[in-house]
Amino acid sequence: MRKSRLFLVGVLLLIGVIWLNGCGKEEAAKNESISKLPVVDEVFEKIQERAVYPVKKDELIEGALRGMTDTIGDPYSTYLTGQEAESHRESLAGSRVGIGAEMTRTNGKYVIVAPIKGGPAEKAGLLPYDEIVRVNGERLANETLRDVVNMIRGDKGTEVKLTIFRPEADKHMEYTITRDHMPVQSVSHQLIKERDAKLGYIALSMFGEETAKEWQKATSDVIKKGAQAIIIDLRGNPGGYLKAVSEISSSLLEEDRTFVVMQDAQGNLTPVSTEKDEKLSFNERLKQIPVVVIQDVGSASASEVLSAAIKDLKRGEIIGTTSFGKGTVQETMELSNGGELKLSTSKWLTPKEKWIHGKGVTADIEVKQHTLFTEHLQMVTDTMKEGHFNDQVAYAQRMLKAFDHRPGRTDGYFDRETAEAVQAFRAEYEIKEGYDMDREFFTALKTAAEEYRAERKNDKQLRMAVDFLVNELEK
Structure with missing residues (x-):
């Protein structure tokens, strides 16, 4: 087992x-x-x-x-x-077999969000907003998104035939795509230069099988380039493997420091300590240079283990908002029928033996983000007009409000005031004049939000992390 x-x-x-x-x-x-x-x-x-x-x-x-x-x-x-x-x-592996495309289901349609750069889908010519109509000749109807993903997946080297409808061309197109391994990157990094200071920025999207190795490469690279401090971005990280958390914690903390405490069903406590991993060689400077963690409500489980350890052991500051609050540990056990039982078998406690379940890890410096960072960006293909009342209209109203276009309401009812806000947004972003929310309008909303997020100056939490570390280095 x-x-x-x-x-x-x-x-x-x-x-x-x-x-x-x-x-x-x-x-x-x-x-x-x-x-x-x-x-x-x-x-x-x-x-x-x-x-x-x-x-x-x-x-x-x-x-x-x-x-x-x-x-x-x-x-x-x-x-x-x-x-x-x-x-x-x-979901936690270092690579997946597929065509390399992010998909979503919207208004009953299965839409390509974005092909992964260099992946089979991009090489074949798939584009964002392509609607998948058939898979291997089988017409899609009321399948779940997971069903469609499973239909498209298969063994490496095998082919899948997709029939797509491309709205811009107003025609159906046939593609035969060969499935391949797609690497899953859980760590991204860059060097930030600010007021004569050099800061290593490292974002972890999950704690998967290869995360510790990716962390090693990322930290080595930024330190080699002169990083004097590290920003660890755990926003939106849902968790993962204990082993990955242990390896990363061990690179930041002195050896034999308790970074988490396990409590079994009988209440017995077992401290888990940092230890040297012979397979991974981390730069020793990681243990000395200042550290800041950025987190939000999407930071959960393994993310909270790391941020709680850094906070309790006074290794660094936590910036952002209170984390999710998941304080249990699951064991995954294989069953005889090929399935698995995922069972909560332990609670985990912080080094100070606090249980954060349902409470989360509080930030040392509370910083709330702009709505354009917290809103889930959607791809909407249908056209909304005055009188419509649905979730897509509510989403557009929230986005318009975030862009200071004053729709007047955000309850999902498309009234005249909302139409005027739509017209003003279309004029500002040089979209064809009109009062309807069509695909061109929704695409412009999404693009504008992505461009806003890409500007580092708009990220209040990252801005605070940078300013805090620069001030610390100047002391």
Whole structure:
């Protein structure tokens, strides 16, 4: 049985309510024993024999497995099917096999957000806003986004045929794309120069299998270039593996320092300390130079372990807002049917033995971001007109307000005042005149927000981190 410890925000799955602990052989349901609990066998048999809605045996069993984890009342304990388990492992892996394109589902359409640079999709010619209509000749209808992603995925070297509709060309196009390995980068970095100071900026999007190695390369690069301090950006980081947190903590803290404390179901406490990793060689300057962590409400689990350790051990300052607040640890255990059980088996405590579950790690310096940084940017393909009332209109109203165009309301009702704000935005960004929210308008909204975010001066939290470190270095 493979077990791995995860510090990751999970997804609450829809689940059933039946308990059982075995899977029989493929045969008629009548008199088939699938558990040691008679009432479970009884319910299973009656559903198979008499339910007006037919349900496959495997689906009943998987519903029961989900039901057991639901009964725990813990959103982070769940049953994963074999396919879900594989997707979960891929999310933390160093690479994934696919066509290399980010997708979304909007208004019932499956839309390409952006092909990954250098990936198979980009090389084949796919573009943002392309709508996927068919996969291998099968027309898409009411599938979930996950279903479509799974249809497109496959083994390295195999082909997938996509039929797409390109709105700009107003025509359908056929593409045959060869699947390939796509590296997953969890660490990005740059050197920031400010008032004669050099600061290493390192952003961690998750704590995956290769994160510690990527962290080693990033820190080595910025220190080699003269970085005098480090900014660690954990915003939006949902967590990941304990091992990755341990390796990164060990590079920043002295050896044998307790950076997290585990508490089992019986209440027993086990300190976990930093240690030297013989496979990774970190620059010793990392242990001495000033450190600042930037976090927000999207920083969870493993991110909170790192920020809490830095805060409790007075290794650096935390800037931003209070983090998510997930203080449990999950073990992932393989099951005989190919699925996995992800079960909360421990609480984790800060070095000062505080449990941050439901509370989060508070920032030393509270800094709230501009709305354009916190708003989830959407791709909308439909056209909205006066009188429409929906979530897409509400999104546009919030964005217009953030750009100081005064829609008057943000409840999703498209009235005359909103139309005038749309017209003013279109004029400012030199879009064809009009009062409707069409694809061109929504594209301009998204582009304008991305350009705003790209300007470092607009990032209040990063700005504060830079100013704080520069002032520290000048003392």
